[in-house]
Amino acid sequence: MSIRHVLIVDDEPDIRELLEITLGRMGLETRSAGDLKEATTRLREGSFDLCLTDLRLPDGSGIQLVDFIQRQHPDLPVAVISAHGTMETAIAALKAGAFDFVAKPLDLERLRALVGSALRLSQDGAPAQPERRRQPLLGDSPAMQNIRETVAKLARSQAPVYIHGESGTGKELIARQIHDLGPRRTAPFVPVNCGAIPPELMESEFFGHLKGSFTGASADRPGLFQAADGGTLFLDEVADLPLAMQVKLLRAIQERKIRPVGASQEIPVDVRILSATHKNLAAEVAGNRFRQDLYFRLNVIELQAPPLRDRVDDIPLLAAHLLERIAARWGQTPLALADDALQALxxxxxxGNVRELENILERAATLCEGRTLHTTDLHLPAATVAGIPLAGDDLTTAATGDSALDVHLANQQREAIRRALEQTRWNKTQAAELLGISFRQLRYRLKKLGIE
Known part of the structure; x- marks a missing residue:
């Protein structure tokens, strides 16, 4: 196995010596630089597998070095060493393209884990795209091409990523792809729906507990952070976290340590955080329902999952893929989609985006008499066919808008929802299916439109 080379950039001789000794014990060759100018010279003269740089250099900043490496050596991972009190700058370094950061005073165990992850990334090179038949992020539209390019870049970083978009747009698939293409792909990917955990169990679920720490704790139980150690923790619907849990989550992310319920000592964890929600997280912050400091920590890099209506050209490919998956699940040959059905879609x-498309196709495949799906087999929601918009969250604010058109559209939505509820005898789950929206979207609209 070839020897790996690391460039250390720091103006403090003691720090450089500590890093040289630590990395030398890991079997790595090191070269050092005391300032930005010397570092760029070293990079021009030699080849490296990793760069460790301090944020503050005598003739510039570590962020300038990150920018230089991004332009001149895009495949070289660079990690930033930041002093306490400069976390905002460290986040800026992540946004600039740094792989990760480690705080001073140096935690050598944390440093070794970071170096190991970075060298795996350097050794692997740019991760290859999976074959299309295994590729969950399907689509040739400009929006999806941009998503795939962005995901490939984000996979090379350890920066927290906040994915936002409507329900059913595939936010978890995007998060899983970031994990699968990165150096953590051999470690666990642990998704958690923050809105599905009862508030009284959240601390135990996230951080684990010790036997006897509370009534019913009959054995030690690891939490989600421990389950994801070395890998990725995906916080879906993160906006649903109660404020008390947001404080504890922020500390766990900042300190990279957790304290199980009933424990007296904190446990170090190495977890990359990805998060998502269909809500407007900035609006949640403005409404004092989400902590601003946690928002800034999660939203280091923001990624928008495009709605399906913005990439209709992808529908033929998605529909064919979904029909193949449905057929494979049922042990049958895939149904064909007639031109009239495709045009209707x-x-x-x-x-409900891609999730709704899958539900429509599965229902049609179940009820279809032949081997080809036509428009009549799709049973598209009457409200949508009649032209009554139920898709956009912007329209759900129409009840408080100034425009007469807004009020008219809100009244149409209200009437369509009432008809669906009456038709299903006020079974909200069935009404949501009839309208082609998720149960969560229906509940949101009931509240927004004042329907009891």
Whole structure:
């Protein structure tokens, strides 16, 4: 196995010596630089597998070095060493393209883990795209091409990523792809729906507990952070976390340590955090429902999951893929999609996005008499076919808008929802299916439109 080379950039001789000794014991060759100018010279003269740089240098900043490496050596991972009190600058370094950061005073165990992850990334090179038949992020539209390019870049970093978008747009698939293409792909990917955990159990679920720490704790139990150690923890619907849990989550992310319920000592964890929500997290912060400091920590890099109505050209490919998956699950040959059915799908607004498309196709495949799906087999929601928009969250604010058109659209939505509820005898789950929206979206609209 070839020897790996690391460039250390720090103006403090003691720090450089400590890093040289630590990395030398890991079997790594090191070269050092005391300032930005010397570092760029070293990079021009030699080849490296990793760069460790301090944020503050005598003739510039570590962020300038990150920028230089991004331009001149894009495949070289660079990690930033930051002093306490400069976390905002460290986050800026992550946004600039740094792989990760480690705080002073140096935690050598944390440093070794960081170096190991970075060298795995350097050794692997740019991760290859999986074959299309295994690729969950399907689509040739500009929006999806941009998503795939961005995901490939984000996979090379350890920066927290906040994915936002409507329900059913595939936010978890995007998060899983970031994990699968990165150096943590051999470690666990642990998804958690923050809105599905009862508030009284959240601390135990996230951080674990010790036997006897509370009534019913009959044995030690690891939490989600421990389950994801070395890998990725995906916080879906993170906006649903109660404020008390947000404080504890912020500390765990900042300190990279957790304290199980009933424990007296904190446990170090090495977890990359990805988060998502269909809500407007900035609006949640403005409404004092989400902590601003946690928002800034999670939203180091923001990624928008495009709604299906913005990439209708992808519908033929997605529909074919979904019909193949449905057929494989049922042990049958895939059904064909007639032109009239495909055109109807491309006219549909898809408030439930890709998830709704899958539900429509599965229902059609179940009820279809032949081997080809036509428009009549799709049973598209009457409200959408009639032109009553139910998709956009912007329209759900129409009840408080100034425009007469807004009020008219809100009244149409209200009437469509009432008809669906009456038709299903006020079974909200069935009404949501009839309208082609998720149960969560229906509940949101009931509250927004004042329907009891």
């Amino acid at each position: 491309q006219r549909h607004t898809f408030p």
